[in-house]
Amino acid sequence: MPKPKNAIQPTRSEDFPEWYQQVIKAADMAENSETRGCMVIKPWGFGIWELIQQQLDRRFKETGHSNAYFPLLIPISYLEKEAEHAEGFATECAVVTHHRLETVKDEETGKTKMIPTGELAEPYVIRPTSETIIGAAFSRWVQSYRDLPLLINQWANVMRWEMRPRLFLRTAEFLWQEGHTAHETKAEAIEETEMIHRLYADFLRDHLAIPVIPGEKTENERFPGAEITLTVEAMVQDKKAIQAGTSHFLGQNFSKAQDISFTGREGAIEHAHTTSWGVSTRLIGTLIMAHADDDGMVLPPRVATQQIVIIPITPKDDSREAVLDACQALATTLRHHKFHDDPLRVHVDDRDVPGKKWEWVKKGAPIRIEIGPRDLEGSKVCLQRRDRAPNDKEFIDQDEFIQNVDQILQDIHNGLLERALHFRDQNIGRCGSIDEFDAHWAQDSPGWLLTPWEGSNEQEEELSKKHKITIRCIPLDHQDGAEMPCLLTGTPTRRRVIWGRSY
Numbered sequence: 001m002p003k004p005k006n007a008i009q010p011t012r013s014e015d016f017p018e019w020y021q022q023v024i025k026a027a028d029m030a031e032n033s034e035t036r037g038c039m040v041i042k043p044w045g046f047g048i049w050e051l052i053q054q055q056l057d058r059r060f061k062e063t064g065h066s067n068a069y070f071p072l073l074i075p076i077s078y079l080e081k082e083a084e085h086a087e088g089f090a091t092e093c094a095v096v097t098h099h100r101l102e103t104v105k106d107e108e109t110g111k112t113k114m115i116p117t118g119e120l121a122e123p124y125v126i127r128p129t130s131e132t133i134i135g136a137a138f139s140r141w142v143q144s145y146r147d148l149p150l151l152i153n154q155w156a157n158v159m160r161w162e163m164r165p166r167l168f169l170r171t172a173e174f175l176w177q178e179g180h181t182a183h184e185t186k187a188e189a190i191e192e193t194e195m196i197h198r199l200y201a202d203f204l205r206d207h208l209a210i211p212v213i214p215g216e217k218t219e220n221e222r223f224p225g226a227e228i229t230l231t232v233e234a235m236v237q238d239k240k241a242i243q244a245g246t247s248h249f250l251g252q253n254f255s256k257a258q259d260i261s262f263t264g265r266e267g268a269i270e271h272a273h274t275t276s277w278g279v280s281t282r283l284i285g286t287l288i289m290a291h292a293d294d295d296g297m298v299l300p301p302r303v304a305t306q307q308i309v310i311i312p313i314t315p316k317d318d319s320r321e322a323v324l325d326a327c328q329a330l331a332t333t334l335r336h337h338k339f340h341d342d343p344l345r346v347h348v349d350d351r352d353v354p355g356k357k358w359e360w361v362k363k364g365a366p367i368r369i370e371i372g373p374r375d376l377e378g379s380k381v382c383l384q385r386r387d388r389a390p391n392d393k394e395f396i397d398q399d400e401f402i403q404n405v406d407q408i409l410q411d412i413h414n415g416l417l418e419r420a421l422h423f424r425d426q427n428i429g430r431c432g433s434i435d436e437f438d439a440h441w442a443q444d445s446p447g448w449l450l451t452p453w454e455g456s457n458e459q460e461e462e463l464s465k466k467h468k469i470t471i472r473c474i475p476l477d478h479q480d481g482a483e484m485p486c487l488l489t490g491t492p493t494r495r496r497v498i499w500g501r502s503y
Contacts, residue, residue, distance in 0.1 A: 088224025215473025
């Protein structure tokens with residue numbers, strides 16, 4: 001079957017940003033809304049988010065965290081209590097200043113307008129993040145060291161006024177989870193920060209087939225108000241970086257501002273040590289940029305809205321009902337099987353419409369099964385895998401497919417992970433001199449650089465502005481090497497950092 005005209009155009013190599021938008025459109029995942037900078041997440045895309053949410057939530061609860069919900073509107077005075085934090089988000093805040101609308105008729109045009117009236121005594125900020133409002137609750141909940149640790153997570157929407165929106169990656173309103181915890185000691189809080197950091201890295205690898213580099217942010221790149229920010233950095237197919245998740249040790253900065261205090265073991269009043277951490281619908285954008293191809297989306301099986309799509313091949317004769325019955329019977333059998341402890345998600349597409357195969361190719365369903373009259377006669381199925389060429393087919397016994405379906409899905413995941421890992425590692429260069437460094441960023445699509453670094457915050461900022469790059473992280477697994485001279489200052493250092501361009 002020839003490739004349809006509506007396959008993804010332009011291709012990745014021709015125009016990566018536009019290719020990304022076209023993949024989302026072709027897979028029917030989301031669209032821009034009437035509200036500037038905000039998106040409508042359509043069922044196929046929201047199904048992916050629901051699976052990410054369910055599977056992450058399970059991991060959070062296994063590590064002792066509970067879900068709660070906190071207000072969308074935050075009194076501006078709460079932000080003023082934590083000046084460094086508030087300043088970091090000030091330019092992105094949306095502010096509610098009135099509580100009533102009144103209708104007024106324009107005398108010139110005769111049209112009715114809605115005018116805000118009833119100015120609030122104190123403005124509210126639509127939450128850009130919830131450290132301050134949750135800290136206020138924690139201050140009421142914590143009286144004694146016996147009340148600690150508090151391990152809370154919230155699934156919510158947030159708003160950060162984004163000037164250059166891009167579906168899933170940067171939108172004014174987005175969905176996320178934000179964990180907030182309070183601890184008796186600094187050591188416990190840092191242990192929590194590091195544990196969630198590992199959890200995120202494992203989740204991206206084991207569920208999304210995305211290899212990440214775990215590391216610490218430099219002081220310039222830390223979360224506003226944090227003492228330590230840990231990050232997981234993913235490379236996508238145009239060799240840019242995406243910050244896929246962060247975990248922050250906040251020290252006592254927020255607990256002192258919000259008075260999260262308690263009576264300690266020796267009877268003295270102490271302040272808690274707090275953390276916060278989160279991932280968002282940006283993970284879906286990362287998935288697209290990491291795995292999709294020029295035919296559309298490619299979904300890792302664990303987060304595929306439908307893992308197996310069965311397509312009946314039904315000629316206009318008496319065999320139609322038999323084929324449809326066989327497809328439904330196979331779907332029922334498969335739904336009793338599990339993949340990583342979750343029942344298989346199987347859909348029978350019995351619509352009488354043309355182009356069904358290409359619709360599922362573009363949506364990224366991991367496995368497509370076609371069954372026609374000849375397949376029924378031989379008890380076979382036509383297996384097509386999304387990690388292979390769209391027209392690649394394999395005819396196998398139906399019982400063999402049923403017996404091996406979980407392994408096939410795992411092979412798809414493993415192949416996507418291996419491919420992404422190979423691509424990333426091939427595109428991380430190393431250099432030790434400023435001349436090599438400057439030459440690297442003059443290239444088109446340059447990839448990342450791992451360098452020795454002992455420069456100041458000001459020198460880091462200067463290089464970042466010069467080449468439109470940032471230090472993505474101080475990678476945890478590259479800090480035990482021999483001393484080398486810093487590429488800029490020449491100072492001997494064991495510290496290595498990764499530089500890159502990012503979304």
